[in-house]
Amino acid sequence: MEGYCYETSARRRAVHNPIKNTGFRPERAAEIFVSNIPAKASILDLLCFFQQTGDLFQATLVMKYKSELNRGYAFITYLDKNGAQRALTELRNQPFMNPATLLTIKQSTNNRRLFIGGVPIEKSKDNIWQELLAAYRVQNIVDVITYRNHANPLYNRGFVFLEFRTHDEAAQFRDKFQDRLRLFGKKVLVDWSVPAAGQGQGQRQKPSAGVPEKVKILFLRNLNVTEPPEDFTRFIYDLIDRSLVDKVYKFKDYAYIHLSTRYNAEKLFASLQGNH
Numbered sequence: 001m002e003g004y005c006y007e008t009s010a011r012r013r014a015v016h017n018p019i020k021n022t023g024f025r026p027e028r029a030a031e032i033f034v035s036n037i038p039a040k041a042s043i044l045d046l047l048c049f050f051q052q053t054g055d056l057f058q059a060t061l062v063m064k065y066k067s068e069l070n071r072g073y074a075f076i077t078y079l080d081k082n083g084a085q086r087a088l089t090e091l092r093n094q095p096f097m098n099p100a101t102l103l104t105i106k107q108s109t110n111n112r113r114l115f116i117g118g119v120p121i122e123k124s125k126d127n128i129w130q131e132l133l134a135a136y137r138v139q140n141i142v143d144v145i146t147y148r149n150h151a152n153p154l155y156n157r158g159f160v161f162l163e164f165r166t167h168d169e170a171a172q173f174r175d176k177f178q179d180r181l182r183l184f185g186k187k188v189l190v191d192w193s194v195p196a197a198g199q200g201q202g203q204r205q206k207p208s209a210g211v212p213e214k215v216k217i218l219f220l221r222n223l224n225v226t227e228p229p230e231d232f233t234r235f236i237y238d239l240i241d242r243s244l245v246d247k248v249y250k251f252k253d254y255a256y257i258h259l260s261t262r263y264n265a266e267k268l269f270a271s272l273q274g275n276h
Contacts, residue, residue, distance in 0.1 A: 004047070004056075010066045011175055013043040016058040021132065024241075026057045029081035031108035035073040036239065037061070038075055042227065045097060050076050053090055054083020058169050062175060075168050075187055106114075111214060112170050114162045115219065116181070117189035121155040128160055131183050140169050150225055150253065158252045161193050189249065191217065191256065216265050218272070221254040239271040241262065 005021075009016040034046070043061045050056060061074040078084045088105055096103050119128060125144045132138040137201040144164040149155035153205040164170040170192075178190045219227055223232065236257060244267075259265040 006043075011063055012059065012060055012172065013063060013070075014060040015043055015047055015056075017056060019079070020058065024057075026077055026079055027081055030057065030079065030084050031077040031168060032084050033073065033106050033108045034076055034103050036102070036104040036108075037070055037072050037074060038073065039069040040099055041070060041097060046074055046076065049096055049103075050087060050091070053086035054059060054078045056082070056083070058168070060172075062171070075171065077168075109166055111192055112164045112167050113145075113193040114164070114170055114174055114190070115159065115189075115191050115193045115256075116162060116183075117159045117249070117256070118256075119158055119188055120161055120185065120186065121149055121158050121183050122158065123155075123184060125160075128183065132162075135183070136181075137175075138167055138173070138194070157254070159254060177200065189256075193219070216259045216262050218257045218259070218265060219254070220257070220270060220272075223253045223255060225253045236268070240268045 003018070004015040005018060007016070031069050034050075037046070041061075043059060046059050046061060047056065050059065055078065057075065057077040057079050059076050063069070064071055075088070076084075078087070078233050084107070088107065091103070093102065095101060116128075121153055125129075128146075129141065129144045132141065141162055145157040145161040145163060147159075149157050155193045162170075162173070164173065174190055174192065181188050181190050224269050226248075229248075232250045232255060233248045236245065240259075244264040246260055247256070248254040248258075257268065259268060
């Protein structure tokens with residue numbers, strides 16, 4: 001379609017408005033997240049569909065690696081939030097490509113931060129930043145966030161958070177490196193940062209007041225550093241049936257708990273609040 005710039009890679013198809021090259025950035029509420037996209041749909045199909053409610057700043061369709069089939073989801077950003085709001089209300093019940101297909105359209109969470117677990121504790125913020133730049137040429141990180149180790153404040157806690165300029169850039173990094181990122185010769189965990197607010201060093205943390213929509217992973221920190229991972233896992237299984245848990249990962253004073261559904265995440269969330 002005329003007037004847009006096209007980008008193609010092994011993992012994404014994207015178009016953007018030429019205004020992006022001037023440095024213009026839309027407000028946060030201008031982005032929506034779209035899922036349930038037919039595997040054969042193209043970026044042009046999405047562009048035509050979503051232009052009905054306003055001019056687009058950018059559209060990004062996530063692809064299966066080195067394939068012409070997409071992974072079923074995309075990020076659509078309008079020039080302003082009015083276009084996004086109209087899409088949320090007007091396009092949800094409008095068939096896409098064929099009468100049987102309705103897209104799932106939601107406001108984007110705009111999460112720009114990723115969790116990296118299993119980082120060598122002796123590595124500094126600058127060490128990690130330079131390693132990502134040297135090994136993978138990652139140049140769009142805004143910040144590398146570390147926390148001081150309880151035992152030795154000169155060390156990190158074995159995990160860091162990477163802050164990106166946009167949600168789209170964070171999503172691209174996660175899609176590219178999940179299960180395949182190695183830092184300093186060691187494989188590390190890459191996932192969305194979904195921290196729960198709470199206090200109390202050495203205590204199981206009380207999660208925040210609500211579980212974000214669609215989230216199936218709970219992140220706990222400020223745990224007892226000396227508690228063995230297997231003891232923590234048994235504690236979780238005492239709260240919820242193990243068949244409802246996909247994975248429990250504890251390292252030092254933090255843990256990730258992957259649940260099979262959002263409903264089960266909410267059940268465990270409520271149980272953890274009661275055990276704080």
